[in-house]
Amino acid sequence: MRPNTDARSTIVVDGWFDGERRHAGPTTLKVVDGRLVGVTPGDHGRELAGSGWPLERGAFLLPGLVDAHVHLFLDGAPTDAKHRADHLKRPLDELMDAARASARQTLQCGVTRVRDAGDRHGINHRVREEARRCGSQLAHVRSAGLGVKRAKRYGAFMAADVGDEASIVRSVGELTVENDEIKLILTGIIDFDAGAVTDEPQFTLDEARLVVTTAHAHGRRVMAHCSGAKGLAVAVGAGVDSIEHGFFMDRETLSKMRDAGLAWTPTFCPVHFQWAHPEAVGWSQNTVGNLRRILDRHAEMLRVAHQLGVRLLVGTDAGSMGVEHGHAVVDEIGHFIAAGLPVDAALHAATAAPRSHFGDAHPRLELGAPFEALLLDADPARDLGALRRPRRVWRAPAEHRFPGDAPGRPPAEGVSQPGSDAPSTRQVAA
Numbered sequence: 001m002r003p004n005t006d007a008r009s010t011i012v013v014d015g016w017f018d019g020e021r022r023h024a025g026p027t028t029l030k031v032v033d034g035r036l037v038g039v040t041p042g043d044h045g046r047e048l049a050g051s052g053w054p055l056e057r058g059a060f061l062l063p064g065l066v067d068a069h070v071h072l073f074l075d076g077a078p079t080d081a082k083h084r085a086d087h088l089k090r091p092l093d094e095l096m097d098a099a100r101a102s103a104r105q106t107l108q109c110g111v112t113r114v115r116d117a118g119d120r121h122g123i124n125h126r127v128r129e130e131a132r133r134c135g136s137q138l139a140h141v142r143s144a145g146l147g148v149k150r151a152k153r154y155g156a157f158m159a160a161d162v163g164d165e166a167s168i169v170r171s172v173g174e175l176t177v178e179n180d181e182i183k184l185i186l187t188g189i190i191d192f193d194a195g196a197v198t199d200e201p202q203f204t205l206d207e208a209r210l211v212v213t214t215a216h217a218h219g220r221r222v223m224a225h226c227s228g229a230k231g232l233a234v235a236v237g238a239g240v241d242s243i244e245h246g247f248f249m250d251r252e253t254l255s256k257m258r259d260a261g262l263a264w265t266p267t268f269c270p271v272h273f274q275w276a277h278p279e280a281v282g283w284s285q286n287t288v289g290n291l292r293r294i295l296d297r298h299a300e301m302l303r304v305a306h307q308l309g310v311r312l313l314v315g316t317d318a319g320s321m322g323v324e325h326g327h328a329v330v331d332e333i334g335h336f337i338a339a340g341l342p343v344d345a346a347l348h349a350a351t352a353a354p355r356s357h358f359g360d361a362h363p364r365l366e367l368g369a370p371f372e373a374l375l376l377d378a379d380p381a382r383d384l385g386a387l388r389r390p391r392r393v394w395r396a397p398a399e400h401r402f403p404g405d406a407p408g409r410p411p412a413e414g415v416s417q418p419g420s421d422a423p424s425t426r427q428v429a430a
């Protein structure tokens with residue numbers, strides 16, 4: 001594997017997207033030591049190449065994609081229920097290997113950052129640390145570690161039980177030491193046969209609010225697994241930072257979310273898979289109809305959320321049945337566009353919006369920002385499929401997690417794809 005020693009590189013494109021705005025016309029971007037240091041209108045590739053700058057050319061460039069909701073230790077490809085149940089019982093080292101494979105595949109797909117929404121083994125934390133290493137070939141991980149839930153309620157594969165108020169404060173406080181976010185399992189799963197959320201929320205408004213205030217007191221955001229009107233009312237009332245899934249959303253809740261700055265990660269993919277492949281679970285025709293209605297309502301509410309200006313995050317719930325790590329991000333972007341959102345709004349929800357939600361210093365690709373980007377053969381506004389075959393992926397070096405770490409930054413790590421003018425083997429450089 002060719003180590004990426006290019007501390008400098010030049011990229012010439014016909015157009016690019018910085019995560020919020022698109023920029024038309026030939027542009028020359030200069031990267032030094034993993035940071036974007038120059039953006040000049042026009043094609044200056046020849047003169048820069050002449051002075052020794054390595055040169056890449058492509059049609060379109062955008063920031064590395066972000067998947068704001070995954071479970072790295074779960075494999076989304078197998079759809080057989082027994083196989084999936086057996087996977088959960090596999091030894092830790094095998095689950096670690098599965099998670100590494102998920103993070104590697106994710107990066108190969110041009111998804112340079114993921115938010116892991118929980119596992120009970122601490123695998124997400126370990127992959128996060130491994131991904132920090134230069135040349136790891138893994139997508140960077142923001143880890144929600146272990147979440148919190150009620151005893152005997154949904155979420156055992158990703159959360160621990162909490163009891164009274166004292167145990168909530170103690171548990172959440174302890175989790176904030178290693179967790180980048182706190183995952184609150186607020187509701188159960190949707191009863192697709194009934195076409196509704198039929199159980200009560202796992203936490204009262206006061207209890208959920210205590211989770212949020214405790215997490216915020218330790219500088220951590222809260223992501224809530226939540227669907228159904230009752231759960232959504234508790235989530236918004238408690239002031240969680242993002243609502244994951246949020247099926248059976250309504251306009252009033254969206255207005256409150258917009259006003260309070262709460263984000264929404266709608267995760268169409270896992271439910272769309274159930275609708276598109278009912279044979280995988282053996283859903284009845286009636287249930288397939290319910291799934292269609294749930295998806296159509298979800299798309300309608302996504303349009304409303306966009307019109308209202310609610311912060312939207314692309315998250316796939318990768319690892320769920322039929323939802324494959326990395327690949328599913330373009331599917332989710334496709335669901336946003338099919339719902340009626342402009343392409344750039346969907347791209348924003350998969351690039352700058354999650355980085356901003358995570359508190360990144362540079363949510364957009366701008367001068368001085370770490371260079372994390374995709375080089376494509378076409379503008380995704382004209383050919384969304386171009387997102388599935390990135391020519392080159394740059395992963396920014398890991399941001400130092402703790403103050404006082406050694407300064408200085410290794411160069412951006414390039415990922416070459418077959419067919420690019422880099423050496424033709426599928427490789428992750430450096």
Ligand SMILES: [Zn+2]
Nearest residue numbers: 069071117317
């Ligand atoms: Zn999930």
